[in-house]
Structure formats: C-alpha cells, structure tokens
Amino acid sequence: MNNTDSTQQFLDSLPEIEPGKSFSFGCHPKVPCFNACCSALHLMLTPYDVLRLRRFLEQTSNDFIKNHAEVQLAPDTGLPLFRLRMCDDSRKSCPFVRKSGCSIYQDRPGACRTYPLGRATRTDEQGNVCERFFLVREAHCRGFEETTDWTPSEWLKDQGLEPYNTSNDRFMLLLARIKEAGQPVDPRHANMAALALYQLDNFGQFINDTKLLDRLDMDEARKEAIAQNEEARLEFAIDWLELIMFGESKTLRPKP
Numbered sequence: 001m002n003n004t005d006s007t008q009q010f011l012d013s014l015p016e017i018e019p020g021k022s023f024s025f026g027c028h029p030k031v032p033c034f035n036a037c038c039s040a041l042h043l044m045l046t047p048y049d050v051l052r053l054r055r056f057l058e059q060t061s062n063d064f065i066k067n068h069a070e071v072q073l074a075p076d077t078g079l080p081l082f083r084l085r086m087c088d089d090s091r092k093s094c095p096f097v098r099k100s101g102c103s104i105y106q107d108r109p110g111a112c113r114t115y116p117l118g119r120a121t122r123t124d125e126q127g128n129v130c131e132r133f134f135l136v137r138e139a140h141c142r143g144f145e146e147t148t149d150w151t152p153s154e155w156l157k158d159q160g161l162e163p164y165n166t167s168n169d170r171f172m173l174l175l176a177r178i179k180e181a182g183q184p185v186d187p188r189h190a191n192m193a194a195l196a197l198y199q200l201d202n203f204g205q206f207i208n209d210t211k212l213l214d215r216l217d218m219d220e221a222r223k224e225a226i227a228q229n230e231e232a233r234l235e236f237a238i239d240w241l242e243l244i245m246f247g248e249s250k251t252l253r254p255k256p
Contacts, residue, residue: 078184
C-alpha cells in the first residue's frame with residue numbers, strides 16, 4: 001500500500017467533522033501532555049514545508065537535506081518523498097522540540113499545524129479543491145480536555161495554514177496527474193523534481209545557468225518574482241514539471 005492510500009485509509013477510520021460542527025481543543029505548556037506528541041513521528045515534508053524550514057534555519061537545501069531529511073522514492077509516482085529525521089534517542093524525539101515547546105514554531109510543518117485535524121481533499125468536475133475534516137483523537141492527548149471550541153476553518157486560520165494548504169494542494173494535483181497517467185515518472189524527471197521542488201536555492205541557480213525563463217512565454221513581472229521569491233519559484237517549479245512531464249501546463253508554454 002502506498003503512502004497516499006494508507007493516509008486515506010487512516011482518515012477514513014476517524015470520525016468526520018460535519019460542516020458547521022466544532023470541536024474542543026487546546027495545546028500549550030499547561031496541558032499535562034505538552035510535547036508528548038513530538039516524538040516517534042513519520043512526518044512527511046512537503047516542498048513548502050522544506051522551503052519554510054530551510055529559510056528559518058538559514059540553511060542551504062543541501063545542508064537541510066543532509067541534516068534533517070530522509071529521502072525515498074514513492075513507488076506510485078516515482079517522485080522523491082522527504083521525511084523529517086527524528087533524533088537517535090529512546091523516544092525518537094523531533095529534533096526541534098525543546099522543554100519550552102517547538103523551537104521552529106513560526107515555520108513548523110503543515111502537518112503539525114493541522115493536528116488534531118486530518119484534512120482530505122479532492123477536486124470536483126470544475127477543478128476546485130473540496131475539503132473534508134476528521135478528528136484525530138489520540139488516547140494520550142489531554143488537549144481535548146480544554147474548553148476552547150473551534151470549527152475546522154477557524155482552526156486552520158488560527159494555525160496559519162492558508163499558504164501551506166494552497167501550495168500543498170497544488171503539489172497534490174501534480175501527484176494525482178502522475179498517478180492518472182498509470183506509471184511512475186522516469187528517473188530523469190524524478191531528479192528534476194527533487195531539484196525543482198526541494199532545492200529551491202539550487203533550482204534558482206539552474207534557472208539562471210540554463211536561461212530557462214527566456215525559453216518560456218512569460219511576462220517580466222513573473223520572471224522577476226521567480227528570481228527573487230522562493231514561494232513564486234516553487235509555484236513555477238510545479239507548473240514547469242507539469243510542462244516537461246506532460247507537455248502542457250495551464251500557466252506555462254514554450255515560446256514559439
């Protein structure tokens with residue numbers, strides 16, 4: 001079973017939060033189990049997670065991958081999967097957790113922000129992303145004894161998830177398109193995906209060295225944004241991977 005299928009199976013086993021319903025939850029140092037969930041994690045890192053963590057840690061992509069990531073190929077897509085490397089201690093602790101809490105809190109991964117919710121998405125016939133939410137109620141978690149009520153939309157806004165979900169949904173659409181093609185991408189495209197999605201500093205240098213943007217029908221404002229802004233570069237990376245893998249993209253086309 002691949003990672004996507006196992007995640008969906010896990011979500012399907014949880015109680016769904018119906019539209020308009022709320023849940024009670026809180027996580028802070030006064031909760032008795034504070035920090036207990038920050039160990040023995042199989043925490044997948046999306047390209048946007050890596051962007052935010054790298055920037056916060058002021059590391060190059062090469063250093064971040066060497067120090068903090070475990071990488072494997074997904075059998076269904078052939079693309080690299082990045083997972084946060086846990087500490088080599090008895091609890092397999094998150095490398096960023098401290099007694100006082102998360103040391104990277106402002107740029108923590110999307111999965112950490114979303115908890116205790118599980119979020120599943122699908123696209124409708126118009127290509128719009130539709131959400132479903134599930135409650136991850138673990139036996140050890142005392143956060144559910146807190147009295148603050150949240151709807152899923154309130155929780156996502158409070159945890160700053162909008163840019164994470166926007167980027168991650170776009171990435172998931174790329175993965176879905178690869179799966180629909182019926183076979184994993186070839187090693188050349190997998191290597192390009194590793195560069196473009198998870199090594200945005202190196203990808204920026206690649207763009208400059210190959211004069212890639214000059215070969216695309218693109219306005220100067222977007223070229224400037226890609227050169228100066230890693231979020232814009234990641235958005236371009238997904239569009240460009242669609243173009244080289246499938247020969248078409250909604251927002252990119254080669255110059256005549």
